[in-house]
Amino acid sequence: MENGHRPRAAERPAFPVPSFKVLACAAIAGILLIADAARDEHPPQPSSAQSRSVSALPAPRTAPAPTGIQALPQSDPVRMVIPAIGVNAPMTRLELDDTGALRPPPADEPGLAGWYGRGTAPGATGTAVTAGHVDTPMGPGVFYRLGALTKGDTVEIMREDGRTAVFAVDAVEVHDRNDFPDDKVYGDADRPELRVITCGGPYSPGTGYQGNVVVYASLSAVR
Numbered sequence: 001m002e003n004g005h006r007p008r009a010a011e012r013p014a015f016p017v018p019s020f021k022v023l024a025c026a027a028i029a030g031i032l033l034i035a036d037a038a039r040d041e042h043p044p045q046p047s048s049a050q051s052r053s054v055s056a057l058p059a060p061r062t063a064p065a066p067t068g069i070q071a072l073p074q075s076d077p078v079r080m081v082i083p084a085i086g087v088n089a090p091m092t093r094l095e096l097d098d099t100g101a102l103r104p105p106p107a108d109e110p111g112l113a114g115w116y117g118r119g120t121a122p123g124a125t126g127t128a129v130t131a132g133h134v135d136t137p138m139g140p141g142v143f144y145r146l147g148a149l150t151k152g153d154t155v156e157i158m159r160e161d162g163r164t165a166v167f168a169v170d171a172v173e174v175h176d177r178n179d180f181p182d183d184k185v186y187g188d189a190d191r192p193e194l195r196v197i198t199c200g201g202p203y204s205p206g207t208g209y210q211g212n213v214v215v216y217a218s219l220s221a222v223r
Helices: 181-184
Strands: 077-082 087-094 113-116 124-134 156-158 165-175 193-202 208-220
Touching: 087 124, 156 181, 156 193, 156 208, 165 193
Parallel strands: 087 113, 124 193
Antiparallel strands: 077 087, 077 156, 113 124, 156 165, 165 208, 193 208
């Protein structure tokens, strides 16, 4: 990352908090969740076929971007498009609260996608972190169908500098909040990578979602 800010990891933040260079966080307490939202159906969850194999784990941290694709400089993202699941959403900068936890997008704006504004910008070298609601009391959120993505799908990020960073999905996984792989999700990268995160896993009316859906993607094109 190019930013020197290092947020303090909270004991149990509302959202996994990335830190400068090494993106570490404490245990997750059910991110971006309105636990009492009425629900007649559950959002799709990724199958094991979309997981990243253990043998493939080191490669995304060190492999360069495809030949001819250069990392972009820092520039704020303004819109996220995920054609496979019909997402075309404005983006908002997410900041930290007084405990060091990342504030989610406003609950009354479920169509917003957010990004950690003091971290890597999507398209720049490193791991960019984005997040949004899966649902709210008003209905499905921007990432309601995030778990339906498959390897090879694309995530497009339009940026303030007029460039569009296109990411190819490498894996889609659901992680239990009590066994969240911090380093795997937030570890720094030597190429432009993207994480897209929302709630997922089993749902309990009392405690909400028990995990998080995480999309792992890497820069595949620049327009």
